[in-house]
Amino acid sequence: ETGVTQTPRHLVMGMTNKKSLKCEQHLGHNAMYWYKQSAKKPLELMFVYSLEERVENNSVPSRFSPECPNSSHLFLHLHTLQPEDSALYLCASSQVRGPYEQYFGPGTRLTVT
Amino acid sequence: GENVEQHPSTLSVQEGDSAVIKCTYSDSASNYFPWYKQELGKGPQLIIDIRSNVGEKKDQRIAVTLNKTAKHFSLHITETQPEDSAVYFCAASLDTGRRALTFGSGTRLQVQP
Numbered sequence: 083e084t085g086v087t088q089t090p091r092h093l094v095m096g097m098t099n100k101k102s103l104k105c106e107q108h109l110g111h112n113a114m115y116w117y118k119q120s121a122k123k124p125l126e127l128m129f130v131y132s133l134e135e136r137v138e139n140n141s142v143p144s145r146f147s148p149e150c151p152n153s154s155h156l157f158l159h160l161h162t163l164q165p166e167d168s169a170l171y172l173c174a175s176s177q178v179r180g181p182y183e184q185y186f187g188p189g190t191r192l193t194v195t
Numbered sequence: 196g197e198n199v200e201q202h203p204s205t206l207s208v209q210e211g212d213s214a215v216i217k218c219t220y221s222d223s224a225s226n227y228f229p230w231y232k233q234e235l236g237k238g239p240q241l242i243i244d245i246r247s248n249v250g251e252k253k254d255q256r257i258a259v260t261l262n263k264t265a266k267h268f269s270l271h272i273t274e275t276q277p278e279d280s281a282v283y284f285c286a287a288s289l290d291t292g293r294r295a296l297t298f299g300s301g302t303r304l305q306v307q308p
Binding site for chain 1: 227229231236237238239240241244284286288294295296297298299300301
């Protein structure tokens with residue numbers, strides 16, 4: 083595997099379910115990000131992890147819970163979601179200290195029914 | 196915080212023509228400006244970036260210009276090809292791995308063969 087991978091690629095869940103999205107980067111980076119992409123807000127930051135520490139939380143509802151167990155893996159735990167949470171969830175990674183380029187995974191298409 | 200405006204939202208050109216996409220940003224402290232290309236079903240792909248210590252950068256058919264005084268930057272694609280058809284996003288940030296990117300709203304480019 084190369085670059086940034088995300089699983090699953092597609093997910094349909096009911097509002098009472100609990101599920102997790104997984105991201106793995108194979109680039110030797112040490113900062114990871116979750117973005118939400120929807121028709122209303124094309125690319126919106128959710129969380130930033132730097133050296134496994136959460137450094138930014140962009141006013142995301144508590145029904146989204148991130149976890150970064152090491153610099154290669156990032157999870158987004160989902161519970162009691164709303165239909166408006168249906169979107170493409172993108173993971174990205176970069177170096178903390180130069181070069182700063184962010185590389186994205188293919189995303190997880192989430193549908194909440 | 197940073198705010199990035201992007202124009203136009205859609206752009207249709209004939210194959211071989213040039214395409215220009217423009218962005219403005221609000222935070223004068225921003226010093227890193229990447230451009231991403233997103234094809235259907237894929238995550239955003241970094242295609243070129245520029246830092247505030249240069250005014251222009253070119254990579255084959257793609258070039259980016261930056262005017263720090265006016266706080267705007269542009270993407271130029273010459274000799275467009277059908278495979279250039281995609282959604283393009285500009286972004287702005289501080290050049291550090293602890294800060295996320297603020298994205299524009301995207302431009303859907305259609306290259307007509």
